[in-house]
């Protein structure tokens with residue numbers, strides 16, 4: 001069965017709510033879904049997944065140090081994430097507080113691993129991934145669910161090496 005791993009960092013719960021909505025969507029897309037806080041996720045979790053979705057709050061215009069540390073640590077399994085499907089999500093305090101730069105920073109790490117990135121073509125979604133300002137509202141939760149579903153469906157088609 002296609003496996004989707006969702007790893008997130010959340011200090012005040014906003015990104016955590018997004019992670020749950022992404023998980024619902026990925027399940028809807030037919031995947032076996034694992035959701036983990038960043039301090040509990042392992043390199044083995046990453047290597048075992050067909051699709052990987054990473055989320056962090058926006059801190060000073062980029063991803064939180066906790067998620068950056070997790071991505072940096074994944075250097076130890078370079079080559080093992082190639083062709084896996086990836087997507088990113090974030091919550092920021094301000095609509096122009098750097099949520100897009102956060103998403104792109106997460107995606108940079110995925111590209112360096114040779115992963116295949118899923119964006120959001122919908123006007124209502126975040127084009128580079130799912131975004132909420134503060135706590136996710138109904139629209140943000142829909143965007144999360146749709147992104148999770150797209151990752152699951154694509155991971156099923158592409159598979160992982």
Ligand SMILES: Cc1cc2nc3c(=O)[nH]c(=O)nc-3n(C[C@H](O)[C@H](O)[C@H](O)COP(=O)(O)O)c2cc1C
Pocket residue numbers: 009010011012013014015016057058059060061062091092093094095096097098099133134135
């Ligand atoms: C240390 C720190 C830095 C932050 N920097 C930004 C920022 O640069 N831009 C922004 O829009 N929000 C910023 N915020 C707000 C968080 O991104 C926002 O509250 C987010 O919803 C928190 O997500 P969480 O509830 O999952 O922890 C910052 C918050 C903290 C604690």
